[in-house]
Amino acid sequence: MRIDAQTLRELELFEGPEGGTSIFDGFIRTLTKGGERRLRKRFENPLKTLDEILTVQQTLRFLRHEPEAWLPSLSGRQERLIEEYLFSGIETVSSGWRALAAIQGLKQTFIYRHFDQIEVGCQETWRCLRDFHQLWQRHRPREKTPLLEKIWGQAEILFSDQQLQAVWKPKPSLSFGDIFVFDRLFRAKCFSQVKQLIGLIFELDALTSMSQICKELRLNFPEFENHSEPQLEIEALVHPRLIQAIPNSIKLDSKTHFLVLTGPNMGGKTTFLKACALAVYLAHLGMGVPAQRMKLTCFKGLMTSLQNHDNLELGYSYFYSEVRRVKQAAELIRQEKQVLVIFDELFRGTNLQDAFDASLEIIRRLSLFPQVLCILSSHLIELVPQIQNLPGMQFFCFKVTVHKNSFDFDYQLYPGISEHKIGLAILKSEGVLELLEP
Known part of the structure; x- marks a missing residue:
C-alpha cells in the first residue's frame, strides 16, 4: 500500500507531536x-x-x-x-x-x-x-x-x-x-x-x-475481503494512544463511498480521522487494529491531508500547499484507483467564498469515483444542500452540549449534520476578549 511522507507525519507514526513519543515508539517491544x-x-x-x-x-x-x-x-x-x-x-x-x-x-x-x-x-x-x-x-x-x-x-x-x-x-x-x-x-x-x-x-x-x-493492547485482527469493490467497515474504533477513548463505528463501500464529517471545534473530528487512517495502516502491516471488529479490502494507497503548512523555502503559501496536496491525491487516484483519502477541512487558507467554491468542485468530482473511499471533515455546512444528492454521499457528525460557561463533548459519532458554531464562545470562555479590552 502506498503511503507518503506527509501521511506518515500527520499520523505521528515516526514523529510524535512536538518531539514527543510517536506511534512507532509506543509499539516497540523488541x-x-x-x-x-x-x-x-x-x-x-x-x-x-x-x-x-x-x-x-x-x-x-x-x-x-x-x-x-x-x-x-x-x-x-x-x-x-x-x-x-x-x-x-x-x-x-x-x-x-x-x-x-x-x-x-x-x-x-x-x-x-x-x-x-x-x-x-x-x-x-x-x-x-x-x-x-x-x-x-x-x-x-x-x-x-x-x-x-x-x-x-x-x-x-x-x-x-x-x-x-x-x-x-x-x-x-x-x-x-x-x-x-x-x-x-x-x-x-x-x-x-x-x-x-x-x-x-x-x-x-x-x-x-x-x-x-x-x-x-488487545488489538483485534481485521477480516479482509477478496473482491474488487472497496470496503471499509469498523466497529468500536478508538485511537490507540487515547486512554478510555470513546469507540465509534464507520462503514464505507462503493455505494456509500464518501463520508462528510461535521462538528464543533474540539469535538473529536481530527482524532477520529487519524484513528480511521491508523486502523487501515496497521491492517496493511498484518497487525491487529484498535477496534472491536474490522472488515476491509486491500487498498492500493492511503493519503491524508490533516496539517498542511506553507513553505517559505519553496515559496508556497498555505493555500497553494493545500492545492498541491489535493493534486497529489488526484494523481494517486488516477494511478491506483482503490485508495482511501482523508481530508480535514479543505482550503482553510483562503476566503470563505473561494473555500466553498473550491471544496464543492473537488467533492463533486470525487463523488464520481466509487473505487475511492473518501472521508472529509468540514465546517462549511453550507455545502450540504449542494452535495447531499451526489453519488455515494453520507453524513455524520460530532455534537456538543453548550452550558453558560462550559462545553460538554461526548465524542460520539451521530448520523446527520452538526450546525454548532462555538468558536466565539470558546474565545469568551477563555477570557481572550477581556484581555484585549482597551
Missing part, C-alpha cells in the same frame, strides 16, 4: 536494536498484496500464544558486543588449524593486545549462534506458519554450511586455540553467513514484538 530496525522497516513499508498481509497476520496470531518460545536469547548488551566485534577490523589469523591458530593468536595477545575484544566478541557470537541453532532444532519438527517455515528454511541452509559445522558440536567452552579458529570463521570465511543468521534473529525479534503489542 529486545535488540537490530530487531527494532527490522520492525521500523516493516512499519515503513505497508504490505501491497492480500497474500502478504494474511501471511504476516497468520504468523502474528501464531506467535501471540507463546512469543518467547520462538525467540533466541539475545540481549541488547550481547548484541552490542557482537556488532562491535564483527565490524572491529582486527586482523584474523590465517590458519584454520587449532594449534597453529593458537600460535598466531599469541601475536594478537602480546603484540597488538586485541585478545580481550576478540575473546569476548567471539564467545558471545558463538553462544548466540548456538542458541539459535538449538532453537531451530527444537522447533524444526513443529507445525509452523508459512512465514516461519521460510525463516526456518533460510536458517537450515546457513546452518548446513560445512565450514560452520564445528560451531554446532557440543563443547562447554572455547579454548584459546578455538577462539582464533572461530574468530577466523566468524569475521572472515563465514562473515556473510553469520550476518544472515543474526539477521534472521532480528526478524524473529521484530515479528515477536508485533505479536506482543497486538496482545498487550
